[in-house]
Amino acid sequence: MYTPRSVLVNFCTGASNSNLRSCMVQHLCQDAAGKGIKMDRVLVVSKFSKYEFERKKHKHLNDKELEKLLRKRGTNFDKLIHFHNIHKKFEERLSSTLREMGIQVEVENKIKYGGENVKKADVIIPAGGDGTFLLAASRVLDNVKPVVGFNSDPNRSEGYLCLPKRYTENIREAIERLQKGNFSWLMRSRIRTTYMACEDDNLKPTFLHDTSGQNENGIPPFPAKCDKGPNVLPVLALNEVFMGETVSARVSHLQMRFNGSHTSYTNLKCSGLCVATGTGSTSWHLSINRLPAQSVAELLRLLEIDSSDAPGSLASTFAEIYNRNLVFAPDDKGMAYTIRDLISATVWPQPKGIKPRGFVKQMEITSHCIDASLVIDGGVSFKFNDGTVALLEILPEDALRTVILRD
Numbered sequence: 001m002y003t004p005r006s007v008l009v010n011f012c013t014g015a016s017n018s019n020l021r022s023c024m025v026q027h028l029c030q031d032a033a034g035k036g037i038k039m040d041r042v043l044v045v046s047k048f049s050k051y052e053f054e055r056k057k058h059k060h061l062n063d064k065e066l067e068k069l070l071r072k073r074g075t076n077f078d079k080l081i082h083f084h085n086i087h088k089k090f091e092e093r094l095s096s097t098l099r100e101m102g103i104q105v106e107v108e109n110k111i112k113y114g115g116e117n118v119k120k121a122d123v124i125i126p127a128g129g130d131g132t133f134l135l136a137a138s139r140v141l142d143n144v145k146p147v148v149g150f151n152s153d154p155n156r157s158e159g160y161l162c163l164p165k166r167y168t169e170n171i172r173e174a175i176e177r178l179q180k181g182n183f184s185w186l187m188r189s190r191i192r193t194t195y196m197a198c199e200d201d202n203l204k205p206t207f208l209h210d211t212s213g214q215n216e217n218g219i220p221p222f223p224a225k226c227d228k229g230p231n232v233l234p235v236l237a238l239n240e241v242f243m244g245e246t247v248s249a250r251v252s253h254l255q256m257r258f259n260g261s262h263t264s265y266t267n268l269k270c271s272g273l274c275v276a277t278g279t280g281s282t283s284w285h286l287s288i289n290r291l292p293a294q295s296v297a298e299l300l301r302l303l304e305i306d307s308s309d310a311p312g313s314l315a316s317t318f319a320e321i322y323n324r325n326l327v328f329a330p331d332d333k334g335m336a337y338t339i340r341d342l343i344s345a346t347v348w349p350q351p352k353g354i355k356p357r358g359f360v361k362q363m364e365i366t367s368h369c370i371d372a373s374l375v376i377d378g379g380v381s382f383k384f385n386d387g388t389v390a391l392l393e394i395l396p397e398d399a400l401r402t403v404i405l406r407d
Contacts, residue, residue, distance in 0.1 A: 035181045036178065036179040036180050036181040037122070037123060037146055037178045037179065037181075037403075038122045038123075039103050039122055039123055039175070039178065039179055040103065040104060040122055041103070041104045041106075041120060041121050041122050042098055042103050042104070042105050042106070042121060042122065042123050042124075042125055043105075043106050043107075043108065043113075043117050043118060043120075043121035043123070043124050043125070044091065044094060044095060044098075044105060044106065044107045044108070044125045044126075044127055045108060045109070045110075045113050045124060045125065045126040045127065045128075045132060045135065045136040046087075046091050046107055046108065046109040046110075046127060046128070046132075047087045047091075047109075047126075047127060047128025047129065047131075047132045047152055048109050048110045048111070048128075048132075048135075048209075049083065049084040049087050049088075050080055050083070050084070051080050051081060051083075051084035052084070052109070054066065054070060054075075054080075056111070083153065083156070086152065086153050087127075087128065087152045087153060090127060090150075090152040090153070090168065091107065091127050091152065093171065094125070094127050094150060094171055095107055097171045097172055097175070098171075098175065101172065101175060103175075106121070110135050110209070113135065113136070113139060114139050118139050118140065118145075121145070122145075122146075123145070123146050123147075123148055123178075124136050124137075124139075124140060124145060124146070124147045124148070125147075125148050125149070125150060126147065126149045126150070126162075127149075127150050127152050128149075128151075128152050128157075129151060129152070129153070129157035129158070129159045129162070130157070130158070130159060130160055130161045130162070131209075132149070133147070133149040133159075133161040133162060134161070134238060134239065134377050134378075134379065135209075135379065136149070137236075137238050137400050138235060138236070138238075138376075138377065138379065138380070140400065141234065141236060141398075142397070143187060143396070143397055143398065143399040143400070143401055144401060145401065146401045146402065146403060147400060147401065147402055148163065148178065148402070148403055149161055149162035149163060150162055150163055150167065150168060150171070150174075151163070151165055151167075151168050152168070154168050160282065161279070161402075163403075163405050164405060164406075167405065174405060177405055178403065178405075182405075183403045183404060183405050184403065184404045185401065185402075185403060185404075186330060186331065186402045186403065186404050187331050187399040187400070187401060187402075188238060188277070188278070188279045188330045188331060188399060188400040188402055189277050189278060189279070189330065189331055189332060189333060189394045189398075189399055190236040190237055190238050190277060190394065190398045190399060190400055191236065191237035191240075191241050191275065191277060191335060191376075191392050191393070191394055191398075192232065192233075192236060192392070192393055192394070192395055192398050193232075193233045193235070193237065193241060193374065193376065193390055193391070193392055194230045194231065194232045194233070194390070194391040194393075195230070195231040195233065195382075195388065195389065195390055195391075196230050196364070196389040196390070196391055197387065197388065197389040198231065198383075198387075198388045198389070199383070199385070199387070199388070202382055202383040202384070202385070202388055203231060203233075203382070204382075204383075205235070205380050205381065205382055206380070206381040206382075207379065207380055207381075208375070208378065208379055208380070208381055209379055230391070233376070233382065235376050235380050236376075236398050236400075237275075237277065237280075237376045237377050238277065238279055238280070238377055238400060239276065239277060239279055239280030239283050239284065239377045239378070240274055240275060240276040240277065240280040240283065240284055240285060240377065240378075241274075241275045241374065241375070241376055241392060242272060242273070242274050242275075242284075242373075242374070242375045242378075243272060243273045243275075243365060243367070243372065243373070243374045243375075243384055243390065244270070244271060244272025244273060244340070244369070244372055244373070245272065245369050245370065245371060245372045246371050246372060246373050247371065248271060248272070250370070250371075251269050251270070251271070251343070252269065252270050252271060252272050252273070252369055252372060253267075253268075253269050253367075253368040253369055254268055254269075254270065254273060254365055254366065254367060254368065254369070255267050255268070255365070255366040255368065256268065256273070256354070256363065256364070256365050256366075257363075257364050258360045258361075258362065258363055258364075259360055259361050259362050260362055264351075265364075265366065266349055266350070266351065266353075266354045267348075267349060267350040268339065268342060268343070268348060268349035268350070268354065269342075269343040269348050269349075270339045270340055270341055270342045270343060271340040271341035272340045273337060273338070273339055273340070273365065274288060274337070274338045274340065275335050275336070275337045275338075275363060275392055276335065276336045276337075276338070277330070277332075277335065277336075277394070278327075278328045278329045278330040278331065278332040279330040281326060281327045281328050281336060282327050284378075285326065285336055285338060286323065286326050286327065288338050288340060289326050289338055289357060290323050290326070291319050291322045291323060292309070292319060293309035293313065293315045293316040293318075293319040294309045294315075295319075296309070296314075296315035296316075296318050296319045296322075297309040297313070297315035300314065300315055328359075331399070333361070333394050333396075334359045334360065334361055334394070335359065335360055335361070335363065335392065335394060336357065336358070336359055337357060337358060337359075337360060337363060338356065338357040339354075339356045339357065342354075342356045361393070361394070362391070362392065362393045363391070363392040363393075364389065364390070364391050364392075365389070365390050365392070366387075366388070366389045367384045367385055367386060367387065367388045367389075367390075368386050368387075369384065369385055369386060370385065370386070371385065372384040372385055374388075374390060
């Protein structure tokens with residue numbers, strides 16, 4: 001087994017995903033300086049469980065009929081109900097704790113969440129996992145209103161965007177710390193997307209996690225038509241923006257240029273483009289770019305260095321170092337782009353020289369696709385077909401105000 005040199009030990013110790021996130025935020029948080037959060041009125045965003053999804057999808061059935069249908073198709077109904085109840089019990093415990101502390105509480109799920117209740121709330125508290133947090137954040141379009149997440153089932157969900165798992169059982173302690181200012185602010189950067197040129201129907205969103213695909217509750221109105229000028233999409237990306245053909249097997253034809261450059265575009269073909277924030281750098285961005293120890297071991301053997309890909313091996317150590325460096329700070333003002341499966345041949349890309357991944361401050365992408373989508377945080381999709389031009393950038397006023405509580 002390979003023993004890392006001392007210079008490598010410092011890089012390799014604790015390179016798990018959870019440690020990647022916690023180490024990254026240690027130095028960038030702004031201390032609240034004892035100034036607590038006003039919490040007179042709180043809006044709790046409830047996790048939309050799989051059972052609730054099935055209940056809504058088959059709303060014409062009563063409970064017994066739904067159970068019969070789900071069991072018949074092979075769904076583990078008992079497990080479905082068990083995890084649904086876990087979330088609901090936590091939600092009830094959270095709400096009752098807040099009320100006992102004299103806080104006015106409203107509870108809404110994804111179907112009802114949005115509108116006036118978001119405006120009236122002092123704090124938005126998603127109760128679920130990262131998916132619920134992303135939903136809650138999508139309705140907060142300024143950098144003033146705090147979003148504080150609780151992980152409702154830490155045994156099954158990492159909840160990276162939520163408070164540390166121990167606060168699932170210590171709700172009152174967490175709320176008291178927020179009220180007393182015993183925390184740090186973390187302003188998470190978000191990506192603004194502007195359609196510079198598009199067809200009118202490109203501005204109609206499709207909501208991917210809704211059974212109808214058309215749940216627009218709480219989203220600011222979209223323009224009915226594309227204006228001649230820029231059209232800013234009223235949805236900000238906390239994790240990433242993806243652009244590419246809807247059918248992944250079809251080649252995506254895109255043109256790109258970076259950082260406000262007035263030079264010609266790079267014309268390329270690929271399997272899509274993923275543009276991530278620092279928050280999203282431990283999510284899809286990391287999955288796309290992760291270097292397997294197997295690949296490093298094969299490269300070392302080509303160099304006649306004997307190495308396996310087992311844990312603790314030279315290959316595994318180098319892979320961990322590489323993968324750690326894919327992650328960057330949640331408040332970073334840059335974006336990390338990744339061109340998936342870039343076709344590099346005699347003709348493509350045009351001109352040569354573009355890197356398959358890198359960091360930029362601004363991106364302009366023109367679509368030459370047939371049936372493509374621009375998807376924000378895996379939840380809201382817009383058409384992105386031939387001739388559509390999208391501008392991606394990070395602005396300070398679009399940041400999401402979140403908190404860090406130390407364990």
